[in-house]
Amino acid sequence: MNWKNWKTGATIGFIYGLICAIYWIxxxxxxxxPSSHFPIMQCEDTCSGMYEFIGxxxxxxxxxxxxxxxxxxxxKITANYLILSYSVIEIMVGTALGAAIGHFFGWLEKSQNEDSA
Structure with a gap:
């Protein structure tokens, strides 16, 4: 089995998940x-709504x-643990999705090569 497609997909998925986690923090x-400083500086509710929609x-x-x-x-968990768990889960899900997509494209490429032979 060719693991290269899985590795490439997982790496791309990890980066995608990391960007997602950083984006949503x-x-x-x-x-x-609610008592913290507004994390999106110089931005009103409509701007943060647009930020969420784009995300x-x-x-x-x-x-x-x-x-x-x-x-x-x-x-059931505190806000600090919630933010940490969301971030970790987003990175793990991104990695898993990337690996699955990489495996699918590897399988697709392999089946196309077998059909053309």
């Missing part, structure tokens, strides 16, 4: 720490699976 801080569009696959994973326990 200000929104999570704003949501769960949902850009990171939908990761956000969907992270939501499914965290729904059972997100109300």
């Amino acid at each position: 200000p929104i999570l801080v704003m949501q769960y720490f 949902i569009i850009l990171f939908f696959p990761i956000q969907f699976f992270t939501f499914l994973i965290t729904v059972p326990f997100y109300q």
Whole structure:
């Protein structure tokens, strides 16, 4: 089995998940720490709403699976642990999705090569 496609996909997914986690930290801080400084400086509610909307569009696959994973326990943990767990889960989900997509494209390439031979 060729593991190169898995590794490449996992690496790209890890970077995508890391960017997703970094992108969502200000929104999570704003949501769960209402007394903290506004994390998106010089930005009103409409701006933060647009920030969230763009994030949902850009990171939908990761956000969907992270939501499914965290729904059972997100109300039972403190805000600090919630932000940390969201970030870690987003990175792990990104890595897993990247590896799965890399494996799929490797399988697709392999099946096309076998069909043409």
